[in-house]
Amino acid sequence: MYTYFFQLGTTTELSLAELACVLGDKKLDILTQQIIAVNSATKIDVQGLQNQLGGCVKILKKEALLNDTTAQTIATSIAQIIPEGKITFAFTQLDLRAGETSDEILLDAAEIKKELVQQGRSVRFVEGKKFGLSAAVLLHQKKVREFVLIITTKEIMFAQTMSIQNIDDWTVRDRSKPYADRKKGMLPPKVARILLNINRSFDQATERVVLDPFCGAGNILLENAMLKTKGIGIDIDKNAVAGTTDNLRWFSETYQQPHHQQVYPGDATHVPESIVQAVTAIVTEPFLGRPKPKAEQVPDIFRGLYKLYLGAFKNWKKILPDGAPVTIVFPSTLVAGKEYTMSALIDKLLPLGYTTVSGPLRYSRPDAIITRSIYTFVLKK
Numbered sequence: 251m252y253t254y255f256f257q258l259g260t261t262t263e264l265s266l267a268e269l270a271c272v273l274g275d276k277k278l279d280i281l282t283q284q285i286i287a288v289n290s291a292t293k294i295d296v297q298g299l300q301n302q303l304g305g306c307v308k309i310l311k312k313e314a315l316l317n318d319t320t321a322q323t324i325a326t327s328i329a330q331i332i333p334e335g336k337i338t339f340a341f342t343q344l345d346l347r348a349g350e351t352s353d354e355i356l357l358d359a360a361e362i363k364k365e366l367v368q369q370g371r372s373v374r375f376v377e378g379k380k381f382g383l384s385a386a387v388l389l390h391q392k393k394v395r396e397f398v399l400i401i402t403t404k405e406i407m408f409a410q411t412m413s414i415q416n417i418d419d420w421t422v423r424d425r426s427k428p429y430a431d432r433k434k435g436m437l438p439p440k441v442a443r444i445l446l447n448i449n450r451s452f453d454q455a456t457e458r459v460v461l462d463p464f465c466g467a468g469n470i471l472l473e474n475a476m477l478k479t480k481g482i483g484i485d486i487d488k489n490a491v492a493g494t495t496d497n498l499r500w501f502s503e504t505y506q507q508p509h510h511q512q513v514y515p516g517d518a519t520h521v522p523e524s525i526v527q528a529v530t531a532i533v534t535e536p537f538l539g540r541p542k543p544k545a546e547q548v549p550d551i552f553r554g555l556y557k558l559y560l561g562a563f564k565n566w567k568k569i570l571p572d573g574a575p576v577t578i579v580f581p582s583t584l585v586a587g588k589e590y591t592m593s594a595l596i597d598k599l600l601p602l603g604y605t606t607v608s609g610p611l612r613y614s615r616p617d618a619i620i621t622r623s624i625y626t627f628v629l630k631k
């Protein structure tokens with residue numbers, strides 16, 4: 251049996267849902283909000299999984315169960331894992347006995363280094379922040395091996411960091427693509443990826459084709475291209491269509507690979523059947539109203555959005571196959587103690603054939619007035 255630990259990113263609720271969807275029937279043991287343990291009878295392709303997930307910062311593998319937390323025991327474990335040559339290591343301790351990571355340091359890493367030196371090893375210790383080396387440091391210092399002591403109420407585990415999120419690459423897609431329209435609101439690439447991964451777990455089709463009928467700057471299509479899945483984007487705004495087309499061209503040049511996405515001008519409530527014949531799923535962040543509405547505008551905005559989304563869902567029923575999953579971001583907000591949500595719409599969707607299979611998963615940017623609630627529905631025709 252292999253045990254892995256997944257350290258989730260800051261959007262913990264979304265990241266956990268993504269992990270559960272991607273790992274399918276594997277049981278997740280939630281040690282803390284950000285650290286999830288998973289047992290697997292077979293070895294997991296850690297790097298492949300890391301590349302696929304949007305919401306996972308690091309993946310660790312359990313190397314040993316320990317009887318104590320002395321420097322000698324830990325030094326022996328490290329020496330077994332690296333039996334020869336220079337040891338360049340970082341060391342972190344995660345004391346999770348209180349259900350969250352304790353601040354208390356149980357063991358000084360300098361003691362481990364001293365033990366290893368006494369065993370005749372050449373050693374360099376790399377100091378990190380309290381909870382381990384940052385992904386940036388690990389990414390750029392490839393020779394450093396990060397070891398982690400994980401203490402739960404049940405056991406003391408010794409683990410090694412096996413993979414880290416390539417934050418440089420995520421930043422490139424977030425910041426360096428040619429077209430962006432921040433006024434309209436754009437999904438961060440990691441969130442776009444999470445939505446795609448959740449949606450994919452409900453897509454039964456053998457040849458998956460994703461439609462984003464409100465594609466904006468194309469962040470969902472770019473992540474879909476990263477996953478090497480076919481996609482189609484539609485937007486009512488010609489600038490967004492041209493911008494997404496530029497972004498996809500940039501993708502192909504940057505990653506030296508075809509993107510397999512098509513983009514058209516069009517209305518999400520009247521998607522032309524001719525261009526979406528093969529679509530098997532929808533993943534979308536629709537128009538959410540203006541980003542910073544005045545309090546008195548909110549009721550009208552939500553009424554308008556309700557109508558827009560209902561029209562869209564009615565239309566999508568015509569173009570989607572039976573069993574197709576729809577992952578969508580809905581807005582919600584609190585004004586003068588009153589909550590505005592899309593719950594009335596969700597009630598309407600059920601008789602149309604859309605059953606909620608995931609959500610609401612909440613996602614909000616700091617200082618945002620509008621909170622995003624992510625739902626996945628499966629259409630039964």
Ligand SMILES: C[S@@+](CC[C@H](N)C(=O)[O-])C[C@H]1O[C@@H](n2cnc3c(N)ncnc32)[C@H](O)[C@@H]1O
Pocket residue numbers: 434435436437438463464465466467468469470484485486487490516517518519534535536537538
């Ligand atoms: C919030 S943005 C989508 C942003 C996108 N997820 C991204 O990350 O770039 C919503 C988009 O919906 C488009 N839109 C608004 N009404 C539409 C409609 N009826 N049909 C298609 N697109 C529409 C807007 O032009 C805008 O680009």
